[in-house]
Amino acid sequence: MHRFANPARFLRIARVLTLPLTLLGLGLTAAGLWIGLFDSPPDYQQGESVRIMYVHVPAAWLGSGGYLGLAVASAVALVWRHPLAEIAARAIAPVGAAFTAICLISGALWGKPTWGTYWVWDARLTSMLVLLFLYLGYLALSSAEAERGGGKAASILAIVGVINLPIIKYSVEWWNTLHQGSSIRLSGAGASSSIAPEMLLPLLLSVAGFSLLFGAIVLMRMRAALAQQAVAARSRRIAAAYT
Amino acid sequence: MFWLLVRRDLALALRRPAALALPVVFFVLAAALFPFAVGPDAKLLLAIAPGVLWVAALLAALLPVETLVAPDVADGTLDQLVTRGLALETFAAARLVAHWLSFALPLLVALPVAGVLLGTPALAPLALGLLIGTPALAALALLAACLTAGLRGGGALAGLIVLPLALPVLIFGVGVGQPGGLQLLGAATLVIVAVTPFAAAAALRSGME
Numbered sequence: 001m002h003r004f005a006n007p008a009r010f011l012r013i014a015r016v017l018t019l020p021l022t023l024l025g026l027g028l029t030a031a032g033l034w035i036g037l038f039d040s041p042p043d044y045q046q047g048e049s050v051r052i053m054y055v056h057v058p059a060a061w062l063g064s065g066g067y068l069g070l071a072v073a074s075a076v077a078l079v080w081r082h083p084l085a086e087i088a089a090r091a092i093a094p095v096g097a098a099f100t101a102i103c104l105i106s107g108a109l110w111g112k113p114t115w116g117t118y119w120v121w122d123a124r125l126t127s128m129l130v131l132l133f134l135y136l137g138y139l140a141l142s143s144a145e146a147e148r149g150g151g152k153a154a155s156i157l158a159i160v161g162v163i164n165l166p167i168i169k170y171s172v173e174w175w176n177t178l179h180q181g182s183s184i185r186l187s188g189a190g191a192s193s194s195i196a197p198e199m200l201l202p203l204l205l206s207v208a209g210f211s212l213l214f215g216a217i218v219l220m221r222m223r224a225a226l227a228q229q230a231v232a233a234r235s236r237r238i239a240a241a242y243t
Numbered sequence: 244m245f246w247l248l249v250r251r252d253l254a255l256a257l258r259r260p261a262a263l264a265l266p267v268v269f270f271v272l273a274a275a276l277f278p279f280a281v282g283p284d285a286k287l288l289l290a291i292a293p294g295v296l297w298v299a300a301l302l303a304a305l306l307p308v309e310t311l312v313a314p315d316v317a318d319g320t321l322d323q324l325v326t327r328g329l330a331l332e333t334f335a336a337a338r339l340v341a342h343w344l345s346f347a348l349p350l351l352v353a354l355p356v357a358g359v360l361l362g363t364p365a366l367a368p369l370a371l372g373l374l375i376g377t378p379a380l381a382a383l384a385l386l387a388a389c390l391t392a393g394l395r396g397g398g399a400l401a402g403l404i405v406l407p408l409a410l411p412v413l414i415f416g417v418g419v420g421q422p423g424g425l426q427l428l429g430a431a432t433l434v435i436v437a438v439t440p441f442a443a444a445a446a447l448r449s450g451m452e
Contacts, residue, residue, distance in 0.1 A: 078445070133407040140403055144394040152449035153390040157404060160386065160442050164408050167431060171411035178421055 005083050007226050014219045021216035029209030036202035052110040054202055058210040059103035060128065066096025066214070067131060070138065071162035074155035084222070089155060090142055091221035095214060097135035104128055123176040127169045134161045244329060245337050252341030262310075266303040267349040273299035274357040289362035293369055293417050296357055300350060300373060301409055304380035308401040311342060311388035316450065325451075331444035339378075339385050339439060347377035365420075372419040372428060379412045379432040382439035389443040392450055408435075 036054035043050035070092045077085035107125060108118040119125070138161065142154035256263055277295045278288055315321045324334060351370055358366050386408075387401035394400065412435070415428035 130407050130410060133403070137400075137403045137407065140400050141390060141394075144391070144396060144400055148394060151452070153394075153446050156442050156446050156449070157390055160408065160438065163438060164411070164435075167411050167434065168407065171414040171427070171431070174427065175414040175418065178418055 007084065010084055011223060011226060014223050018216055018219045018223070021212050021219065025209050025212030025214075025216055027209070028205050029213060032202045032205030032207075032209050034202075036199075036206060040198050040202050041196065046114050049110060049113045050199075052106050053199075054206045056103055056106040056110060057203060058207045059099045059106060061207060062210055062214050063096055063100030063103050063128065063131060065211075066092055066099060067135065067162065067165070070096060070135075071158050074158035077155050078152055078159070086150075086152075086155065087222050087225045088218070089158065090146075091218045091225060093135060093139055093142065095217050095221070097132065097139060099210075099214070100128060100132045100135060104132065121176070121179075123169075123173040126172045126176070130168055130172065131165075134165070137161070245333055248334065248337035249341050249344075252338060253344060256341065256345045262307070263345055263349065266306045266346045267353045269306055270299045270303040270350055271353055271357045271360070273302055275360050278360065285362050289364055292358065292361035292364040295361060296354070296364075296369060297372075297376075297413050297416050299357065300377065301380060301406070301413060303350065304346060304377070304384050305387075305402050305405055307342070307346065308384050308388045308391075308405075309398050311338065311385060312447070313388065313392045313397065316392045316447070321447065322451070331447050332440045335385065335389065335440040335443035335447070339382050339436070339443075342385055343378050343381035347373070347381065350377065368419045371425070372416040375425070375428050375432055376412045376416040379435040380409060382436045383409050383412075386439050386443050386446070389446040389450075392447070 033054055037051055040051070042048045070089050073085045073089035073092060076082045077089060104125070107128075111120065112118050138154055138158055141157050145151045145154055274295055277291065281287060281291070312321075321334070325331065351373060354370055354373065355366060358364060358369070383405045384401070387404045388397075390404060391397035391400050411431045412428065415424055415431055418424040419428060
């Protein structure tokens with residue numbers, strides 16, 4: 001891991017990886033969405049609207065996985081003081097937050113035709129909403145910190161968030177079972193284990209494609225952040241040369 | 244040293260009773276806002292009373308965030324304590340206890356007043372829940388204060404930080420009457436109170452570098 005702490009070495013690898021990841025990601029995503037939108041069968045219950053699943057499920061997966069990645073990067077930054085880890089965390093955060101937002105919005109659009117409502121306080125939806133708030137808190141704190149010149153507060157927040165996340169998810173499930181009442185059973189939403197193979201293939205393609213795109217975007221953001229650091233350092237050197 | 248710090252913080256807080264009363268007044272005011280918003284229907288108010296009181300308590304815990312830690316960081320008191328060999332964790336734990344004592348006990352006294360405004364729900368389970376849950380709220384407020392000490396816009400930022408993390412306390416606190424609710428609330432509080440001094444100290448340490 002510390003082999004990649006050298007920004008120059010990391011940049012060499014990142015430069016080589018970025019374009020293939022982007023193209024492969026776009027290709028897989030396009031394939032998955034094409035098959036999903038045109039070639040796969042409609043759901044026997046939900047009809048055509050099930051096709052939103054091919055965007056909704058990868059977005060949910062990447063939103064949750066992104067937060068885990070954010071927490072791991074923050075932990076590496078705090079414990080090992082790995083110089084690139086904090087840059088990685090700051091690169092991941094907006095992308096993960098965007099995917100979480102896409103998951104929530106696509107879910108709301110899916111909910112309207114299937115359940116008749118844009119939003120329902122189901123355990124899974126509520127947990128996703130809380131995840132978005134955790135992301136937003138991290139983004140706000142890290143940008144406020146960046147103004148002041150950096151620090152570890154945002155990394156600490158990410159770790160506290162990931163520790164609390166199982167507690168929050170459990171509490172939301174517990175709360176949901178208390179107020180079950182006449183709420184809707186969501187057995188059809190999201191990929192169930194008895195999914196038809198014609199639907200499974202485009203779903204997997206879509207998940208793989210979006211994941212690769214996530215990685216490509218994070219690499220691009222990290223390269224941009226390192227470039228900004230280099231520019232700032234160079235400006236300081238030039239300014240110092242004139243004093 | 245720990246109890247010395249607690250006594251000092253409490254003495255400082257008591258020196259300005261107006262600041263002490265602020266969260267309490269805010270608590271009653273926030274609870275009183277809801278009847279204006281949803282109408283004076285007594286049945287509705289009674290049904291939502293426990294939730295409203297918990298939300299009001301949560302918001303009241305957030306009020307003093309900007310003055311919890313930032314002044315001590317800014318005027319050098321924290322640096323003085325550290326050079327004397329005080330562990331930041333001890334400082335954080337002492338500040339947690341003092342903060343809890345200064346806002347939770349008056350809150351419990353004000354609970355009947357706010358409760359009456361909302362139709363007097365069963366106060367005993369609410370009081371018990373608040374007693375167990377407010378240490379967690381105090382801990383989260385302290386954590387937010389340490390994370391945002393010295394940052395601009397710290398107050399709003401602190402709210403955004405605290406609220407998602409406080410959800411379990413809120414959920415279990417309102418559900419105290421349900422089977423297992425009290426134990427779950429205690430568990431959530433214990434986890435939060437245990438983690439906070441270390442996280443808060445790490446945040447203070449990173450701000451001091």
